[in-house]
Amino acid sequence: DIVMTQTPLSLSVTPGQPASISCKSSQSLLHSDGKTYLYWYLQKPGQPPQLLIYEVSNRFSGVPDRFSGSGSGTDFTLKISRVEAEDVGMYYCMQSLHLPPLTFGGGTKVEIK
Amino acid sequence: EVQLVESGGGLVQPGGSLRLSCVVSGGTFSSAEMSWVRQAPGKGLEWVSGISGSGGSIYYADSVKGRFTMSRDNSKNTLYLQMDSLRAEDTAIYHCVRGWELLDYWGQGTLVTVSS
Numbered sequence A: 001d002i003v004m005t006q007t008p009l010s011l012s013v014t015p016g017q018p019a020s021i022s023c024k025s026s027q028s029l030l031h032s033d034g035k036t037y038l039y040w041y042l043q044k045p046g047q048p049p050q051l052l053i054y055e056v057s058n059r060f061s062g063v064p065d066r067f068s069g070s071g072s073g074t075d076f077t078l079k080i081s082r083v084e085a086e087d088v089g090m091y092y093c094m095q096s097l098h099l100p101p102l103t104f105g106g107g108t109k110v111e112i113k
Numbered sequence B: 001e002v003q004l005v006e007s008g009g010g011l012v013q014p015g016g017s018l019r020l021s022c023v024v025s026g027g028t029f030s031s032a033e034m035s036w037v038r039q040a041p042g043k044g045l046e047w048v049s050g051i052s053g054s055g056g057s058i059y060y061a062d063s064v065k066g067r068f069t070m071s072r073d074n075s076k077n078t079l080y081l082q083m084d085s086l087r088a089e090d091t092a093i094y095h096c097v098r099g100w101e102l103l104d105y106w107g108q109g110t111l112v113t114v115s116s
Helices: none
Strands: A004-007 A010-013 A019-025 A038-043 A050-054 A067-072 A075-080 A089-095 A108-112 B003-007 B010-012 B018-025 B034-039 B045-051 B058-060 B068-073 B078-083 B092-098 B110-114
Touching (some): A010 A019, A019 A038, A038 A067, A075 A089, B018 B034, B045 B068
Parallel strands (some): A010 A108
Antiparallel strands (some): A038 A050, A038 A089, A089 A108, B034 B045, B045 B058, B092 B110
16 A cells, blocks of 8 residues: 655644645656646544645645645645645645555644744 | 535444445536545544446455445435444544545545444
């Protein structure tokens, strides 16, 4: 199974400041079709996860442009350019190239200072 | 707008069974691949099972293979998860999710508690 490793485990950020989360996969997530099957989700307290970024860098419908994704192969990053109070929660990366099983990272908790 | 509403969770003894349901509205259910993803209390996300739009292809996580059965009724826009031989470690919120590569819409989930 593909192991997804996220760092840091938690992040405390001052509103208006940037934040960055790293995700590393144990195998390349680049498919022969040219797509890279790496996704980012945010789970706000008491809510189900919501899709933020698909295929490394594409924002899902309605996602603010302060969220951006980058990376390739096995190393990926989610960046929040200016953290807002509504951005608190658990962030997960996920791979769906090598399935089954589809696998998630362990999560990064983002809090506001 | 796509909406997914799960039901069927509850308290069950170890070794028991439960059947979860998920009614999907919005979108074209019959062409949508679907998944179940669970989250144990205070833990991360674990993919459980996925099914193709026709129901002809079904995949399971090793942790549930042989005990859980995923199915769908496209005439009722409904997804199912039959859970047998339940164990304490199956205790979790079970989310119904559209997709199995890109998981784009998630239900609120239904809580399954396995305890004596």
